Amino acid sequence: MNEHRLISDLLLIKAGGGKNINWDGIARNIAGLWPAQRIILIHGASVLRDEIAARLGIPVKKVVSPSGVTSIYTDREGLDVFLMAYAGLANKRIVADLQRHGVNAVGLSGVDGRLWQARAKKEILSRENGKTKLLRDNLTGRVEAVNIDLLRILLDHGYIPVLCAPAITAEGEIVNTDNDWAAAVLAGELGIQKMIYLFEAPGLLKDVDRPDSAVPFIPRTAIDEYLVFAKGRMQKKLLGAERALDAGVAEIVFSDGRVENPVHEALAGRGTVIQ
Amino acid sequence: MNEHRLISDLLLIKAGGGKNINWDGIARNIAGLWPAQRIILIHGASVLRDEIAARLGIPVKKVVSPSGVTSIYTDREGLDVFLMAYAGLANKRIVADLQRHGVNAVGLSGVDGRLWQARAKKEILSRENGKTKLLRDNLTGRVEAVNIDLLRILLDHGYIPVLCAPAITAEGEIVNTDNDWAAAVLAGELGIQKMIYLFEAPGLLKDVDRPDSAVPFIPRTAIDEYLVFAKGRMQKKLLGAERALDAGVAEIVFSDGRVENPVHEALAGRGTVIQ
Numbered sequence: 001m002n003e004h005r006l007i008s009d010l011l012l013i014k015a016g017g018g019k020n021i022n023w024d025g026i027a028r029n030i031a032g033l034w035p036a037q038r039i040i041l042i043h044g045a046s047v048l049r050d051e052i053a054a055r056l057g058i059p060v061k062k063v064v065s066p067s068g069v070t071s072i073y074t075d076r077e078g079l080d081v082f083l084m085a086y087a088g089l090a091n092k093r094i095v096a097d098l099q100r101h102g103v104n105a106v107g108l109s110g111v112d113g114r115l116w117q118a119r120a121k122k123e124i125l126s127r128e129n130g131k132t133k134l135l136r137d138n139l140t141g142r143v144e145a146v147n148i149d150l151l152r153i154l155l156d157h158g159y160i161p162v163l164c165a166p167a168i169t170a171e172g173e174i175v176n177t178d179n180d181w182a183a184a185v186l187a188g189e190l191g192i193q194k195m196i197y198l199f200e201a202p203g204l205l206k207d208v209d210r211p212d213s214a215v216p217f218i219p220r221t222a223i224d225e226y227l228v229f230a231k232g233r234m235q236k237k238l239l240g241a242e243r244a245l246d247a248g249v250a251e252i253v254f255s256d257g258r259v260e261n262p263v264h265e266a267l268a269g270r271g272t273v274i275q
Numbered sequence: 276m277n278e279h280r281l282i283s284d285l286l287l288i289k290a291g292g293g294k295n296i297n298w299d300g301i302a303r304n305i306a307g308l309w310p311a312q313r314i315i316l317i318h319g320a321s322v323l324r325d326e327i328a329a330r331l332g333i334p335v336k337k338v339v340s341p342s343g344v345t346s347i348y349t350d351r352e353g354l355d356v357f358l359m360a361y362a363g364l365a366n367k368r369i370v371a372d373l374q375r376h377g378v379n380a381v382g383l384s385g386v387d388g389r390l391w392q393a394r395a396k397k398e399i400l401s402r403e404n405g406k407t408k409l410l411r412d413n414l415t416g417r418v419e420a421v422n423i424d425l426l427r428i429l430l431d432h433g434y435i436p437v438l439c440a441p442a443i444t445a446e447g448e449i450v451n452t453d454n455d456w457a458a459a460v461l462a463g464e465l466g467i468q469k470m471i472y473l474f475e476a477p478g479l480l481k482d483v484d485r486p487d488s489a490v491p492f493i494p495r496t497a498i499d500e501y502l503v504f505a506k507g508r509m510q511k512k513l514l515g516a517e518r519a520l521d522a523g524v525a526e527i528v529f530s531d532g533r534v535e536n537p538v539h540e541a542l543a544g545r546g547t548v549i550q
Contacts (some may be wrong), residue, residue, distance in 0.1 A: 052359070056330055080364055084327070088363020089355055092386045092441075092449060099389060100447030106388045106425070111367045112381045113434055114374060150381070153432055157424070159388055166367075172375030174367060 010038045010155070012192045013263060014183045016199035016233075017044030017090065021257040023097050026198065029263035030160065031101035038155050040190075041098075041105075042163045042183045045090035046233075052089075053081045063126035063135065069235055073124060074139040074176040079166065082176055086164040087111075095162050105160045110167035111174055113150040116143045116182050118167035118175050141175035143167050143182040146189045180240030188247020195249050196266040197237055198257030203272035204229060204238065218274045220245050241274055251275050285313045285430070287467045288538060289458045291474035291508075292319030292365065296532040298372050301473065304538035305435065306376035313430050315465075316373075316380075317438045317458045320365035321508075327364075328356045338401035338410065344510055348399060349414040349451040354441070357451055361439040362386075370437050380435045383425075385418070385442035386449055391457050392420040393442035393450050416450035418442050418457040421464045455515030463522020470524050471541040472512055473532030478547035479504060479513065493549045495520050516549055526550050 011033070015021055030039055053060045058081055061073040074082065091107040098105035110116025118141030126133045154161050163186075167177040180197075187195055203214030208231050218226055223242045230238045241252045255271030256262065265271070286308070290296055305314055328335045333356055336348040349357065366382040373380035385391025393416030401408045429436050438461075442452040455472075462470055478489030483506050493501055498517045505513045516527045530546030531537065540546070 055332075083367050084359035084363040086363075087367050088359040088361075092358050092362050092384055095386050096443060096447055096449045099386070099443060104388060106383065107386070108381065108383075109367055111370050111374070112383075113379060149432070150434070153428060157428055159425070168371060168374060172371055174371045 010040060010190060010192050012040050012042070012183065012187050012190075012195040014042045014180065014195065014197045015044065015257055015262075016197070017046035017048060018200040018257065019047045020200055021198065022259065022262055023094060025260055026257070026262050027094075027097040027101045027103065029261055030098060031103050033263070034103050034160060035158055040151065040155075040161050040163065040186070041094070042179060042186070043090060043094055044179050045086045045164065048090050049081055049085035052085050053078070056081065063124060066125055066127050066132050069239075070232055071124065071140075071178075072176060073126070073135055075137065076139065079139045079174060079176060082166060083109075083174070086166070091162060091164050098160065098162065103160055104158060105162045106154055107162040107164075108150075109164055110143070110177065110182065113147050114168055115147045115150060115163065116165070116167035116177060116186075117145040117147070118143045118169055118177050120169045120171075120173065120175055139173075139175050141167055141169055141177055143177050143185045146186045148186075148189050151190065178236060178240070180236045181243060184240045184243035184247060187244045187249045191248060193250045195244055195251070196253045196255055196263065197241070198255055198262045198266060199237070200256075200258055201234075202256045202270075203254050204234065215272050218272060220275060223274065245274065285315060285465060285467050287315050287317070287458065287462050287465075287470040289317045289455065289470065289472045290319065290532055290537075291472070292321035292323060293475040293532065294322045295475055296473065297534065297537055298369060300535055301532070301537050302369075302372040302376045302378065304536055305373060306378050308538070309378050309435060310433055315426065315430075315436050315438065315461070316369070317454060317461070318365060318369055319454050320361045320439065323365050324356055324360035327360050328353070331356065338399060341400055341402050341407050343402075344514075345507055346399065346415075346453075347451060348401070348410055350412065351414065354414045354449060354451060357441060358449070361441070366437060366439050373435060373437065378435055379433060380437045381429055382437040382439075384439055385452065385457065388422050388425040389443055390422045390425060390438065391418045391440070391442035391452060391461075392422070393418045393444055393452050395444045395446075395448065395450055414448075414450050416442055416444055416452055418452050418460045421461045423461075423464050426465065453511060453515070455511045456518060459515045459519035459522060462519045462524050466523060468525045470519055470526070471528045471530055471538065472516070473530055473537045473541060474512070475531075475533055476509075477531045477545075478529050479509065490547050493547060495550060498549065520549065
């Protein structure tokens with residue numbers, strides 16, 4: 001992290017790919033903050049990907065690691081679906097939504113300008129029926145570096161970058177990647193202080209079936225204790241948050257992306273604040 | 276067109292969406308020219324779109340105008356397929372291909388940064404069985420303006436913009452658009468002097484069944500005479516070329532995108548030169 005590259009007044013918003021995320025509300029809230037507040041938006045598209053995969057008859061292969069974290073095994077067809085759903089449909093819909101609210105958004109994947117540079121991770125351990133299996137030829141990678149110059153150029157000229165996976169390897173291969181991890185690396189390299197995660201829950205829930213069980217505050221040192229409450233994809237978000245704090249982010253808010261004003265509520269600290 | 280905005284040393288390459296376009300050759304040729312030569316690449320993805328539409332069971336609705344020009348009627352589902360094929364799959368594959376050859380490419384659709392601003396054209400005349408029908412709710416538009424500042428910023432920082440439809444209306448609606456027309460408007464606004472079109476033929480053929488019938492040279496004033504030879508999609512390319520010449524482009528080469536060195540051959544004048 002180079003000091004001269006920091007953009008400390010930048011807000012990073014990471015919105016999940018759930019069906020009920022209020023994208024119009026997010027766009028409206030961003031329009032209210034921009035351009036005084038510089039913003040980068042990172043989005044998921046998991047539900048859209050699953051829908052397209054189902055319509056194309058391509059199964060989404062979920063694997064569970066020996067440590068219990070759920071991932072996607074990505075073969076060539078799976079990567080194509082990923083590109084269609086994330087970089088194609090979701091990214092451009094979100095960019096158009098922002099444009100409708102007067103925000104000059106530019107959508108990019110991690111492939112564009114080598115924005116998210118990943119190390120390929122071709123082999124993945126999968127826990128199936130109590131046995132650990134090694135799966136090969138997995139087209140995924142872990143983001144290790146970010147082209148922050150490209151982001152700075154866009155931000156300096158008044159654009160809001162709207163980013164999504166996949167990423168690209170040093171060899172120029174497109175690879176699926178964990179959006180939450182990529183967001184954390186980006187936050188660290190840009191010196192971002194504040195980050196909000198919007199998803200389909202009012203925060204980190206102690207009991208996934210009880211929306212009123214959201215944890216209001218997690219001190220940075222206690223994240224590991226809360227990993228037990230994090231189910232499914234929430235585990236990755238919490239691990240991503242931990243990585244972001246390690247990289248220098250001061251405050252992270254996990255907040256509800258389904259409410260009328262998702263960004264405003266998150267900025268007001270509604271949800272789970274991690275410091 | 277503002278004089279101060281011109282980038283006269285810029286080469287515009289428009290490559291079609293045919294199955295046999297040699298993308299690796301195009302990327303290799305571009306790598307040989309870049310960064311000394313500044314380049315913008317515009318691509319199609321019609322075959323990919325048709326394949327995805329077929330797999331999803333969504334028919335691609337082709338209509339023929341009363342003047343005989345073939346277009347696509349785009350409804351909501353058709354637009355989704357378009358986004359998946361063009362902005363998702365094709366654009367990112369081409370960007371990664373360029374990256375593999377060491378070229379720092381950034382893929383954008385016309386929606387990003389309002390790159391291609393179109394006027395909606397919701398109604399379309401269709402000639403069916405000798406009768407002219409009016410089709411409504413067509414999600415298409417004609418590009419009227421280009422965000423050339425965004426292109427300049429990217430070019431000035433050493434990136435190659437890789438562009439594709441769709442476009443966006445003033446109201447922020449995503450609309451399908453004619454890539455060839457959009458390329459012509461872009462060429463005019465940027466003051467581009469030289470443009471090459473790569474497709475699956477050795478130039479404009481007098482007889483579509485005879486590859487040796489390519490017209491070597493068309494003077495600008497004679498384009499209309501050659502419209503009779505232009506079949507199917509080639510008509511749109513020729514109309515686009517006419518529009519580009521009207522907008523100030525000095526030379527256009529129609530050349531074969533399937534050969535080993537598509538860009539080099541086109542720059543050497545192989546194919547149909549229009550001046």
